[in-house]
Amino acid sequence: MIRQRLKQHAEGVNTALDTMLRTRRKCIPERLWEVMRYSLMVGGKRIRPALMLECFSACDGEGSMMPAAMSIECMHTYSLIHDDLPCMDNDDLRRGKPTCHKQFGEASAVLAADALQSLSFALLTELNVSADLRITLVKNLALAAGAQGMVGGQMLDMLAEEKTVRDVLEIERIHIHKTGDLLRYCCEAGALLAQADKIRVDACSRYGKAVGLLFQIADDILDATQSSEILGKSAGKDAVQHKATYVSLLGLDRAREIADEMCGLAVEALAPLGEDGAHLKALAAYILERKA
Secondary structure (H helix, E strand, O other): OHHHHHHHHHHHHHHHHHHHHHHHHHHOOHHHHHHHHHHHOOOOOOHHHHHHHHHHHHOOOOOOOHHHHHHHHHHHHHHHHHHHOOOOOOOOEEOOEEOHHHHHOHHHHHHHHHHHHHHHHHHHOOOOOOHHHHHHHHHHHHHHHOOOOHHHHHHHHHHOEOOOOOOHHHHHHHHHHHHHHHHHHHHHHHHHHOOOOHHHHHHHHHHHHHHHHHHHHHHHHHHHHOOHHHHOOOOOHHHHOOEOOHHHHHOHHHHHHHHHHHHHHHHHHOHHHHHHHHHHHHHHHHHHHOOO
16 A cells, blocks of 8 residues: 555656656756756655655645655755765665766766755745745755755764764764654655644654654665665665664664664654554555665
């Protein structure tokens, strides 16, 4: 059931992204447009837009909030392009295809990522909601993606090595910002766009925080246990680069236990949503059990 819903969400987001890019083609240098499109449309499960759409639905949202769903995918794709650069994780494979810089060169990759980041904010301004809500979403996304959020987490992650990180709280701090803040934003934004009351917005926020940690712990486990062919990206890089992760610090068994705990916390957070939170519960379980 949840896999089918995720597929439907991904198809809807992909169609919207394709249309959005085509309408902007004449305004963007052809080479830049090609690089942006390559990275944005290369595939993926579209988990972040799905979280936003599911929270919107669980809070009885009406109307279209697709610009916000496209916005988060643009922001996420920009981060992946930068992540894969030689100066960062230096990866050659993303979603089973050559990474952006391998396909088009580093300079084009950097410019495409920059363009996608700014496009993510432009898309939020196209939402058919009040100006105050648009401003709130722009601000929240900037905080979640910037120095206080994802970028700050990336810096902490770059500096973290097994031999220098001894406390699981340090790992949690990295993951909360590197991965969790953007996922939490998705859930909060879905609730805000649905004009939910504070109780439901807070419930979605707590859910998003737990799911954010769950997602990264699951990634750490997959990196240590799956092949590059299955993952669609280079496997085993955390160990090769001596990165501090839940797996390297605590071992696979304990990492799996913590992932289970995070899934439980995510489900508990949804209590105020009642039966409306059923699909979000299933999505948390899917993230826990995913194989790629």
